[in-house]
Amino acid sequence: MKAKIYTKTGDKGTTRLVDGSCVEKFNPRVEAYGTVDELNSYLGVVRVGLQKLQELQPLDPFFEKIQNQLFNVGSLLACADEEVFKKLPALEEKHVTFLEQKIDELTSELPELRNFILPAGHETSTHLHVARTLCRRSERRSAEVMVKDARYDICLKYLNRLSDFLFVAARWVNLKTRFEDVLWKKSE
Structure with missing residues (x-):
């Protein structure tokens, strides 16, 4: 018999963390x-x-890796117990370096940015900008735990x-789809 998806734990406003608390x-x-889950979705x-x-x-394959890494981030954030934490898939400096390398690679193709830009352009670029803002919210919420x-x-x-990468990826998508970055017009 398959396990049921509903646990009824949340019916009273509570939930269980990875460590069972x-x-x-x-x-x-x-x-x-x-919020990490929202970003991943x-x-x-x-x-x-x-x-x-x-x-x-x-x-696309790069984003699949990111989605898997975000599951690791989420599981770590969902665990308060030290012993259980040690058993979870780790997030390491190499994962940050992985993002930095891709940022550098994409940036090398982009024109220099001298102004702020609006989240606009190709449809996929605008989706990347929304993802960037979701990532920033994930940062803010995670900072509450990290403190x-x-x-x-x-x-x-x-x-x-990751939020830096999403910004650069949005610009790269505009470049590849022949959309101009839309500059912020301060006088508007």
């Missing part, structure tokens, strides 16, 4: 991994756009670098 649904830890929308155009398809527990420093660093 029960917390309120408004707990900062739940907020943190919940939205990256699925981004990937649909990447898969539609041949010139964007090379980024009390330094084990999450790497999660915050990863999310910070």
Whole structure:
């Protein structure tokens, strides 16, 4: 017999963390991994756009790796117990370096940016900008957890670098689809 998807734990405003502890649904830890999950889901929308155009398809496998890494981030944020934490898939400096290398690679193709730009252009680029803002929110929520527990420093660093990557990827998509970056007009 298959296990049921519903546990009824949440019926009274609580949920269980990865380590089995029960917390309120408004707990900062739940907020943190919940926003990471929201970001991860939205990256699925981004990937649909990447898969539609041949010139964007090379980024899709990279985004699949990011989605897997975000599951690792979420599981770490969903765990308060030290012993269980050690058994979870680790997030390491190499994951941050992975993002930095891709940022540098994509940036090398882009024209220099001298002004702020609006989140506009190709449809997939705009989805990447939405993902970037979701990533920034994930950072803010994760910082609430990190302030009390330094084990999450790497999660915050990863999310910070990921938001930079999403910005650069949005510009790269505009370049590849022949859309101009839309400059912010301060006088408007």
